[in-house]
Amino acid sequence: MNKIQRPLLLxxxxxxxxxxxxxxxxxxxSGKLQELFSRTYSSSENKIDDVLSLIKREYVDxxxxxxxxxxxxxxxxxxxxxxxVYIPASELTEVNESLQSKFEGIGVQFRxxxxxxxxxxxxAGGPSAKVGILAGxxxxxxxxxxxxxxxxxxxxxxxxxxxxxxxxxxxTMARNGLKKxxxxxxxxxxxxxxxxxxxGMITNQIGYIKVSKFSSTTYAEFKKALTSLxxxxxxxxxxxxxxxxGGFLNEVIKMSDEFLKKDQMIVYTKGRNRTSExxxxxxxxxxxxxxxxxxxxxxxxxxxxxxxxxxxDNDRGTIVGRRSFGKGLVQEQIPLRDGSALRLTVARYYxxxxxxxxxxxxxxxxxxxxxxxxxxxxxxxLEHPESIKFPDSLAxxxxxxxxxxxxxxxxxxxxxxxxxxxxxxxxxxxxxxxLIYQFAxxxxxxxxxxxxxxxxxSDFNTQFIVTDNLFNELVQYAESKGINRDARSIAxxxxxxxxxxxxxxxxxLYDDKGFYPVYxxxxxxxxxxxxxxxx
Numbered sequence: 001m002n003k004i005q006r007p008l009l010l011x012x013x014x015x016x017x018x019x020x021x022x023x024x025x026x027x028x029x030s031g032k033l034q035e036l037f038s039r040t041y042s043s044s045e046n047k048i049d050d051v052l053s054l055i056k057r058e059y060v061d062x063x064x065x066x067x068x069x070x071x072x073x074x075x076x077x078x079x080x081x082x083x084x085v086y087i088p089a090s091e092l093t094e095v096n097e098s099l100q101s102k103f104e105g106i107g108v109q110f111r112x113x114x115x116x117x118x119x120x121x122x123x124a125g126g127p128s129a130k131v132g133i134l135a136g137x138x139x140x141x142x143x144x145x146x147x148x149x150x151x152x153x154x155x156x157x158x159x160x161x162x163x164x165x166x167x168x169x170x171x172t173m174a175r176n177g178l179k180k181x182x183x184x185x186x187x188x189x190x191x192x193x194x195x196x197x198x199x200g201m202i203t204n205q206i207g208y209i210k211v212s213k214f215s216s217t218t219y220a221e222f223k224k225a226l227t228s229l230x231x232x233x234x235x236x237x238x239x240x241x242x243x244x245x246g247g248f249l250n251e252v253i254k255m256s257d258e259f260l261k262k263d264q265m266i267v268y269t270k271g272r273n274r275t276s277e278x279x280x281x282x283x284x285x286x287x288x289x290x291x292x293x294x295x296x297x298x299x300x301x302x303x304x305x306x307x308x309x310x311x312x313d314n315d316r317g318t319i320v321g322r323r324s325f326g327k328g329l330v331q332e333q334i335p336l337r338d339g340s341a342l343r344l345t346v347a348r349y350y351x352x353x354x355x356x357x358x359x360x361x362x363x364x365x366x367x368x369x370x371x372x373x374x375x376x377x378x379x380x381x382l383e384h385p386e387s388i389k390f391p392d393s394l395a396x397x398x399x400x401x402x403x404x405x406x407x408x409x410x411x412x413x414x415x416x417x418x419x420x421x422x423x424x425x426x427x428x429x430x431x432x433x434x435l436i437y438q439f440a441x442x443x444x445x446x447x448x449x450x451x452x453x454x455x456x457x458s459d460f461n462t463q464f465i466v467t468d469n470l471f472n473e474l475v476q477y478a479e480s481k482g483i484n485r486d487a488r489s490i491a492x493x494x495x496x497x498x499x500x501x502x503x504x505x506x507x508x509l510y511d512d513k514g515f516y517p518v519y520x521x522x523x524x525x526x527x528x529x530x531x532x533x534x535x
């Protein structure tokens with residue numbers, strides 16, 4: 001063997017040894033893992049735990065196991081219905097708070113305008129109102145931390161302003177007309193929230209109650225409003241459930257009971273592993289005989305649909321508006337040990353005639369389900385009720401023989417279409433960009449001393465007029481925001497725009513008690529309801 005061959009042989013033997021060693025190590029390591037897996041996990045029935053445990057013990061890098069668990073749960077639930085959801089512990093309080101009747105904070109309605117937290121209105125009797133904070137004040141600092149001009153978001157504002165009762169927060173405020181800022185020490189308190197936005201008499205016989213959600217105090221609020229209207233000699237009633245996404249089942253059952261006679265069914269539920277439950281009216285209703293209209297739209301869901309279905313199926317009143325959302329799945333919130341929760345669908349809601357409220361869905365396809373409104377618009381349903389086709393297999397009859405349909409949502413007895421002519425496009429642009437709302441706030445903010453001279457909403461409503469010059473300022477404001485003037489649209493819808501503008505100013509001054517009586521003048525769904533009751 002020459003000098004050249006010997007090194008080559010040594011190199012070959014070395015490479016062969018390395019290859020044999022790697023194969024042997026791989027084989028041994030594989031055997032170890034197989035032995036480890038068979039010994040530790042083979043008796044387990046939970047593959048998810050198996051995988052997570054293996055990742056935790058053997059994965060090459062450090063991973064956040066808690067985040068992996070959350071991600072796995074979310075992905076699993078995507079293959080179920082659209083309303084079964086996982087709520088992380090960090091979000092649970094905020095999610096639950098939306099259905100509670102109170103929270104703890106400083107008590108202001110706010111909006112971020114020009115990157116500044118602007119007080120729309122302090123809640124009457126709340127902590128901020130007590131120390132002298134006024135509508136229009138801008139929050140510059142919170143506890144000496146600058147919050148203006150820093151790109152703050154709504155969720156961050158809530159975190160800074162909300163807090164446990166009796167805790168203090170220092171607010172530095174800018175106020176129109178004052179060169180120096182003002183400092184306030186606000187002691188947080190329990191702030192009540194309400195689900196009845198407005199109630200009152202529209203005519204000397206017709207009452208109106210707007211219900212925005214079904215929270216833990218909705219029935220108590222509703223009962224108080226209803227009693228007040230009855231005391232004012234109300235004979236006919238409009239209950240407005242438009243935009244009401246639902247809430248607590250027990251609240252809507254008690255509310256529906258006010259209109260139905262003893263033993264009439266309100267709703268029933270059925271689930272694979274749940275006993276069917278039936279809710280019936282008692283003899284305690286305080287408005288069982290007066291004429292009744294329920295307003296619904298495509299955003300009315302769940303509890304709203306239960307009430308509309310109960311009224312419709314018992315031939316108790318007239319449903320007016322557009323087909324409701326179609327959310328008829330019953331969720332039960334189950335707490336998990338890390339403080340998170342699972343809202344699991346356990347049953348379905350059915351109306352008294354047997355209609356399933358839930359509209360169809362495809363497992364695992366949330367996007368198509370929640371884009372249903374766009375599909376309704378494209379199909380023409382929002383404008384033309386005849387475009388909605390119900391198969392005969394989904395037809396049901398009420399006790400008086402009226403035909404109603406299942407298949408998802410509640411189809412109104414009287415349909416009110418969206419306006420869709422080309423001339424309304426300009427008006428809709430102003431609405432979608434919030435320009436009428438924004439200009440109304442700016443006008444209110446600049447003219448508070450003049451507007452505060454009105455002693456009451458009644459005085460404002462009768463004396464304040466949106467002049468052509470003021471309306472032209474609104475149009476110019478829209479132009480400054482990129483929306484060109486449309487003379488033909490203004491000619492047709494200018495009066496509606498003026499009324500909405502006035503309604504927003506009234507809200508800035510008097511809250512919803514000022515907004516709704518003005519807005520009623522252009523509320524086409526409400527006008528239809530009034531026509532029905534007046535007939």
